[in-house]
Amino acid sequence: MHQTVDSLLILLALAAVVAIGVRRIKIPYGTALLVCGLVAGQLDLVSGIGLDPSVVFYVFLPTLLFQAAVTTDVAPLARMGWTVGFLLVVGIPTTVFASGTLAHYLLGLPWATALLFAALTAPSDIAAVISILREMRVPPRLAALMEGESLFIDGIALLLYSTLLGVVLQPARTTDPVELVARFVWLALGGAMLGGAAGYVVSRVMREIKDHLVEVLLTSILAYGAYVAAEQLEVSSSIAVVTAGLVVGNYGLKHTISPTTQLTLMGFWDYSAFVVNSLLFLMCGLRVPLPSLRHFEAPILLAYLALHAGRTLCVLLCYAVTHRSRDGRLPRSWLPVMVWGNFYGSLSVALALALPAAVPERGTLVAVTFGVVLLSLVLQGVSLRWLIAWLKLAQLPGFKVEFDTYYGRMLAARGAQDELKRLHGQGLISREVYTHLRSRYQVKASRTERQLKLLYEKNRELEDREYQAVAAQMLRLERSLVTNAMRDRLLSEEAGAALLTEIDEALARSEE
Incomplete structure (x- = not known):
C-alpha cells in the first residue's frame, strides 16, 4: 500500500x-x-x-x-x-x-x-x-x-x-x-x-x-x-x-x-x-x-x-x-x-x-x-x-487574443454602465454613487476604445474578421426570424424553406 x-x-x-x-x-x-x-x-x-x-x-x-x-x-x-x-x-x-x-x-x-x-x-x-x-x-x-x-x-x-x-x-x-x-x-x-x-x-x-x-x-x-x-x-x-x-x-x-x-x-x-x-x-x-x-x-x-x-x-x-x-x-x-x-x-x-x-x-x-x-x-x-x-481554419493568434481582451473589457464596462443606469432609474442607488461609478466605467470604456482603435490601425485583418463575424451573426438572426415566421404561419413552408436554404448557403460560405 x-x-x-x-x-x-x-x-x-x-x-x-x-x-x-x-x-x-x-x-x-x-x-x-x-x-x-x-x-x-x-x-x-x-x-x-x-x-x-x-x-x-x-x-x-x-x-x-x-x-x-x-x-x-x-x-x-x-x-x-x-x-x-x-x-x-x-x-x-x-x-x-x-x-x-x-x-x-x-x-x-x-x-x-x-x-x-x-x-x-x-x-x-x-x-x-x-x-x-x-x-x-x-x-x-x-x-x-x-x-x-x-x-x-x-x-x-x-x-x-x-x-x-x-x-x-x-x-x-x-x-x-x-x-x-x-x-x-x-x-x-x-x-x-x-x-x-x-x-x-x-x-x-x-x-x-x-x-x-x-x-x-x-x-x-x-x-x-x-x-x-x-x-x-x-x-x-x-x-x-x-x-x-x-x-x-x-x-x-x-x-x-x-x-x-x-x-x-x-x-x-x-x-x-x-x-x-x-x-x-x-x-x-x-x-x-x-x-x-x-x-x-x-x-x-x-x-x-x-x-x-x-x-x-x-x-x-x-x-x-x-x-x-x-x-x-x-x-x-x-x-x-x-x-x-x-x-x-x-x-x-x-x-x-x-x-x-x-x-x-x-x-x-x-x-x-x-x-x-x-x-x-x-x-x-x-x-x-x-x-x-x-487550411487557414485558425483564428488570428497573438493580436487576436489581445483584441478579444480589450473587446471583453469594453463589453464589461458598457454592461456595468447599463446596470448602473437601471439601478439609478429604479431608485436603488443614490445619484452620487451613480455619477461616481458611471464616470469610472466611462474612463475605462474610453481607454479600451482607444486601444482597440490602435489595434485596428496596426492589423487590418481584424476589421475583416469582425466584418465576417458580424455578418455571420446577422445571418443567424435572419434564420431565427424566418424560422419564427414559419412557425407562426406568416410564411409558407415552401417560401420559408427556400429562404432558409439561401441563408444556410451564405453561412456555409462564410465559414469556408
Missing part, C-alpha cells in the same frame, strides 16, 4: 511538471504524458502500480465522461444535429466495418477479431482534440461537431466492443444480425433513458438544496450511480453517464443551480478529469512494451493506415449525405481536420488489456493497439496544429 501511494505521488508530480512544460513547447498534454510515461517505464522510475482495466472502467471512465458532458452546451450540437447523428448512427458502424475489413485482409485476423479490433480503437481522446481546437480557435461549428461526436463516440464504441466481444467468445449464440441490432438499440436507448431520468431528478433535488458542497457531492453520486445502475440493468453505462451529465449541464446549471454551485461544480469536475486523465496517460506509457513493439512494426503501420482509411470513408460519406442538408453542411476544408483530428487514446489501451485470454490473437491485438495509440498521439498530436493553420 505504501509503495502504491508513493508511486501515485510520483505520477502526480510528473503530471504537474508536464502540464507546466507543455505550455512552452506547444504539444498536446496527453502526448507529453504518454512520452513521459514511456521514459519512466524504461528507466523503471515507478513500480508497484499498473493499469487495471476494472479501475479504468469503474473509476476513471465515469469521471471523464461526466466532466465532458456537464461542460458541453447542447445548443450548438442541436444546430448540427443531423450531421452529428449521422456520424454516430451510421458513421461509427461504417468506420468499424471498413477498418475491420482492411484489418482482416492486411493483418490476417479472423473476421470477428478484426471487427473487434476496429471497435476497441474507435474511442477518441476527446480532451486532446478539444484543447487543440479551442487553442487554435477553429470555427465554432467545427469545434461543436467534433466535440459532440467525441462525447458520444465512446459510448457507441463501447457498445460495439461488448457486442463484438460476445460474438468472438460465443459465435454460435450471437450470429443472428437482427438479434445483435435489437440488443444494440436496447442498450443505447435504455442507457439514455436511465441517465436522462437520473440527471433530471438530481437537478430537481439540487434546486431545493442551498449547500454547494452537498450539490457537488450529488453530482458525484449521479455520475457513478448512473454507471453502476446501468451495469446492473444491463444497459449502456457510458451512454447513461453522458446523458446524465448533459441534463445536469444544460438543465440543472441553467435553471436550478446557484452561481456559487456552478463555479464549485465546474472547478471540481475539471480538476477530477485533469487528475484522472493525467494518471491514465502516464499509466498507459508505463505499460507500453516498447522493446516488443519492434516485432510488430509492420502490423502496427498497416493497422494505423486501415483505421484512417475507415475514418476517411466515414467522413466522406457524411460529407456526401449532408452536403445539401439545411443544417449540417460541411465545408470541404473541415474534412482533413475531421479525419486527422480523430486521436486514438488511452481508453483503447484499457479495452485491449481487458480482452479475455480466450480471444484469438489477443497478444497481437494488445501490441498493435499500443502501437496505434502511440503513433496517433505523437504524429497527429504534434501535426494537427500545423494542419489547421495550413
Whole structure:
C-alpha cells in the first residue's frame, strides 16, 4: 500500500511538471504524458502500480465522461444535429466495418477479431482534440461537431466492443444480425433513458438544496450511480453517464443551480478529469512494451493506415449525405481536420488489456493497439496544429487574443454602465454613487476604445474578421426570424424553406 501511494505521488508530480512544460513547447498534454510515461517505464522510475482495466472502467471512465458532458452546451450540437447523428448512427458502424475489413485482409485476423479490433480503437481522446481546437480557435461549428461526436463516440464504441466481444467468445449464440441490432438499440436507448431520468431528478433535488458542497457531492453520486445502475440493468453505462451529465449541464446549471454551485461544480469536475486523465496517460506509457513493439512494426503501420482509411470513408460519406442538408453542411476544408483530428487514446489501451485470454490473437491485438495509440498521439498530436493553420481554419493568434481582451473589457464596462443606469432609474442607488461609478466605467470604456482603435490601425485583418463575424451573426438572426415566421404561419413552408436554404448557403460560405 505504501509503495502504491508513493508511486501515485510520483505520477502526480510528473503530471504537474508536464502540464507546466507543455505550455512552452506547444504539444498536446496527453502526448507529453504518454512520452513521459514511456521514459519512466524504461528507466523503471515507478513500480508497484499498473493499469487495471476494472479501475479504468469503474473509476476513471465515469469521471471523464461526466466532466465532458456537464461542460458541453447542447445548443450548438442541436444546430448540427443531423450531421452529428449521422456520424454516430451510421458513421461509427461504417468506420468499424471498413477498418475491420482492411484489418482482416492486411493483418490476417479472423473476421470477428478484426471487427473487434476496429471497435476497441474507435474511442477518441476527446480532451486532446478539444484543447487543440479551442487553442487554435477553429470555427465554432467545427469545434461543436467534433466535440459532440467525441462525447458520444465512446459510448457507441463501447457498445460495439461488448457486442463484438460476445460474438468472438460465443459465435454460435450471437450470429443472428437482427438479434445483435435489437440488443444494440436496447442498450443505447435504455442507457439514455436511465441517465436522462437520473440527471433530471438530481437537478430537481439540487434546486431545493442551498449547500454547494452537498450539490457537488450529488453530482458525484449521479455520475457513478448512473454507471453502476446501468451495469446492473444491463444497459449502456457510458451512454447513461453522458446523458446524465448533459441534463445536469444544460438543465440543472441553467435553471436550478446557484452561481456559487456552478463555479464549485465546474472547478471540481475539471480538476477530477485533469487528475484522472493525467494518471491514465502516464499509466498507459508505463505499460507500453516498447522493446516488443519492434516485432510488430509492420502490423502496427498497416493497422494505423486501415483505421484512417475507415475514418476517411466515414467522413466522406457524411460529407456526401449532408452536403445539401439545411443544417449540417460541411465545408470541404473541415474534412482533413475531421479525419486527422480523430486521436486514438488511452481508453483503447484499457479495452485491449481487458480482452479475455480466450480471444484469438489477443497478444497481437494488445501490441498493435499500443502501437496505434502511440503513433496517433505523437504524429497527429504534434501535426494537427500545423494542419489547421495550413487550411487557414485558425483564428488570428497573438493580436487576436489581445483584441478579444480589450473587446471583453469594453463589453464589461458598457454592461456595468447599463446596470448602473437601471439601478439609478429604479431608485436603488443614490445619484452620487451613480455619477461616481458611471464616470469610472466611462474612463475605462474610453481607454479600451482607444486601444482597440490602435489595434485596428496596426492589423487590418481584424476589421475583416469582425466584418465576417458580424455578418455571420446577422445571418443567424435572419434564420431565427424566418424560422419564427414559419412557425407562426406568416410564411409558407415552401417560401420559408427556400429562404432558409439561401441563408444556410451564405453561412456555409462564410465559414469556408
